[in-house]
Amino acid sequence: MGLTIDGKFIANNIKKDIIKKVEYLREKGNIPTLAIVRLGDNPGDISYEKSIIKLCSDVNIDTKKFVFDNDISTKELQQILGQLNEDTSISGILLFRPLPEHIDENLIRNSINLNKDVDCMHPLNLEKIFEGDYSGFTPCTSKAALLAILNSGIELDGKTVAVINRSMVVGKPLAMMLLSNNATVTICHSKTHDLRKITKSSDIVVTALGRAKYFNKDYFTNESIVIDVGVSQDKNGKLSGDVDFEDVVNNVRMITPVPGGVGSITTCVLLENVVKACMKEAVLI
Numbered sequence: 027m028g029l030t031i032d033g034k035f036i037a038n039n040i041k042k043d044i045i046k047k048v049e050y051l052r053e054k055g056n057i058p059t060l061a062i063v064r065l066g067d068n069p070g071d072i073s074y075e076k077s078i079i080k081l082c083s084d085v086n087i088d089t090k091k092f093v094f095d096n097d098i099s100t101k102e103l104q105q106i107l108g109q110l111n112e113d114t115s116i117s118g119i120l121l122f123r124p125l126p127e128h129i130d131e132n133l134i135r136n137s138i139n140l141n142k143d144v145d146c147m148h149p150l151n152l153e154k155i156f157e158g159d160y161s162g163f164t165p166c167t168s169k170a171a172l173l174a175i176l177n178s179g180i181e182l183d184g185k186t187v188a189v190i191n192r193s194m195v196v197g198k199p200l201a202m203m204l205l206s207n208n209a210t211v212t213i214c215h216s217k218t219h220d221l222r223k224i225t226k227s228s229d230i231v232v233t234a235l236g237r238a239k240y241f242n243k244d245y246f247t248n249e250s251i252v253i254d255v256g257v258s259q260d261k262n263g264k265l266s267g268d269v270d271f272e273d274v275v276n277n278v279r280m281i282t283p284v285p286g287g288v289g290s291i292t293t294c295v296l297l298e299n300v301v302k303a304c305m306k307e308a309v310l311i
């Protein structure tokens with residue numbers, strides 16, 4: 027019987043710490059505030075947004091939400107980010123990704139104020155992660171996947187990890203963070219040959235494919251540790267991960283569920299970053 031890694035439990039521990047810090051900040055007259063910028067109505071974004079707003083209200087962080095059509099231009103989006111950068115009432119900015127195809131992602135990534143970059147999208151902030159310097163902001167989803175592994179009770183040192191995602195939002199930063207923790211990492215993607223051979227021979231598999239229930243038990247062994255970062259809708263419109271949980275749970279060593287797994291931790295990591303941004307702004311750290 028496989029063990030379920032309880033993301034909510036891990037998230038709750040982080041949450042307690044956030045609550046204390048927010049109280050401290052508010053006592054000193056600082057109001058941690060997150061600006062959320064969403065383009066269109068992607069289900070993954072909406073699911074994340076719901077979790078963020080709920081958690082912010084639980085921990086007493088303010089939110090300001092900005093929603094635009096998918097066809098907004100790069101220039102308009104840059105102007106909006108420019109205003110949020112200037113707005114001293116805003117501690118951190120989260121822009122949901124991936125962005126629509128026509129947007130110049132590189133220009134946008136460079137437009138965010140380095141000190142408000144709570145999802146670590148600016149190349150200069152991201153570079154620190156690649157250097158192994160974790161003193162700044164951390165990419166939330168990658169950090170959450172790492173925390174799920176570190177809290178599962180297994181020793182990461184020397185383990186083999188297959189990361190199924192090569193994006194700058196999840197896969198690449200995660201691979202660097204795993205390396206810093208002495209794991210041996212294989213990054214897999216759509217052109218990878220014989221993915222099953224790789225997943226079956228890895229101690230840990232982290233997947234962020236975005237295809238509901240894509241992986242069944244044939245991809246794993248009884249010893250596998252499966253971290254499911256996928257968030258999509260199954261054919262019934264229900265939130266689902268990349269892994270067919272029911273099929274897999276009793277045939278692996280450990281697995282994170284969706285919902286209640288990595289997603290809940292991601293939201294906490296984001297708010298940790300908002301608190302950090304607010305502390306820095308108030309020169310309290």
Ligand SMILES: Nc1nc(=O)c2c([nH]1)NC[C@@H]1CN(c3ccc(C(=O)N[C@@H](CCC(=O)O)C(=O)O)cc3)C=[N+]21
Nearest residue numbers: 070071073074077121122123167257285286289290292
């Ligand atoms: N710049 C950027 N950074 C991201 O990290 C990012 C993004 N854009 N775009 C969308 C995806 C998706 N994502 C989720 C995070 C948490 C939950 C989450 O908390 N889900 C709850 C369930 C919520 C529900 O029931 O709807 C859970 O898994 O328990 C979901 C989705 C972050 N992403």
